[in-house]
Amino acid sequence: MAQKYRIYINDNTLFITREIPLQVEKIQQIEVEGFGFENFYKNLKSSKKKNYLLLCKNPEGVFKKIKKELTVIKAAGGLVTNAKNEFLFIFRNKKWDLPKGKVDKGEKVKDAAVREVEEECGVKIDKRGDRVCKTYHVYEMNNEVILKRTSWYHMTVKGSPKLIPQTEEGITEAAWVAPHEIKAKIKNTYPLITDVLKSEQLL
Template sequence: MPKQIKKIQQVDVQQFDFQIFYKNLARVSGKDYILLDPDPKKLFKKIRKSCEMIKAAGGLVKNAKDNYLFIFRNKKWDLPKGKVEKDEKMKEAALREVEEECGVKIFTNDEKLCKTYHVYQLDNRLVLKKTNWYSMTVKGEPKLIPQKEEGITKAGWLSKLELSPVLKNTYPSIVQVLEAGGLLADNIVVKPVLAAIKKV
């Protein structure tokens, strides 16, 4: 059982049907659920088979001033990422997507930080998106050009001390990437962030 910040409701694994569970989520809000099983890999494979799998890749990008690239898309703070194209390697896709979505030139595309999963509905299908995240750098502090056709309305550089607005309005998977990248130290002091993000 993970450390609990708020109450987590345990779900019965024996009767668990992911499709039904997901449809019923719309009727409840603000609850967290957990499945505990002696063989979590087998359970995850069962859940994965009930969804269509899409592969994606993205980056946690640091500039020369030790600030990190964030985007604002669909009314949430996010990191640049996108779908992997046919015959494309995950690491190559991550680099391409970051450069396309933010108009920057990546200097180094380093090790994989982590992988995340999230579920969403596409038409009448449930999609499980697996995203590989990579650590990246750029030279200097380049100007960012958000890809508006992808719904990105802002892009900006933030320091580790300016993450409060992001953490209040982002996805759990993004928090996981920030943890893997070492951005969420216990001693973060939050500074105002209004000047750090320029609306485009």
């Protein structure tokens, strides 16, 4: 059984866990009893960057209850390296990001991950490896609260191919980034992306 879940809502993070996570920043605890995600989400609109904590004996049960309140969308993406051990980043919506996109109906998640990377960056994936992690991100679309579950996979390409950003998807730049340059990029990225990189000890 999973010990903890982390849901990203804009610049806010909700932890659902059995024990208080090691945090540098302050964290606000919320009572599990009577907790409703939609009310919590609406109240967040007036909140600036904060961490919230649901401390409970059964994180998986609480998370499943939240999922039932929301519309779940599956997405997949890649942590891609080239022959120089550089990492593939994209620039979209004025932030650095990793390539990812929605899983099509009937499509396998791991296949969607490769397809999205190839479409968004104009590269050919040579090998897809194991899953890096899953991330959860909440946003609003057409007055509906969406929970996007993204599965991230290791991927490699041959050589160091030229990148072609998919401009129709709002990607203005795709770049190979050396490990020592990653810290500069994460100054302008999402907490979710920082966590994917941390899971691979790249930060």
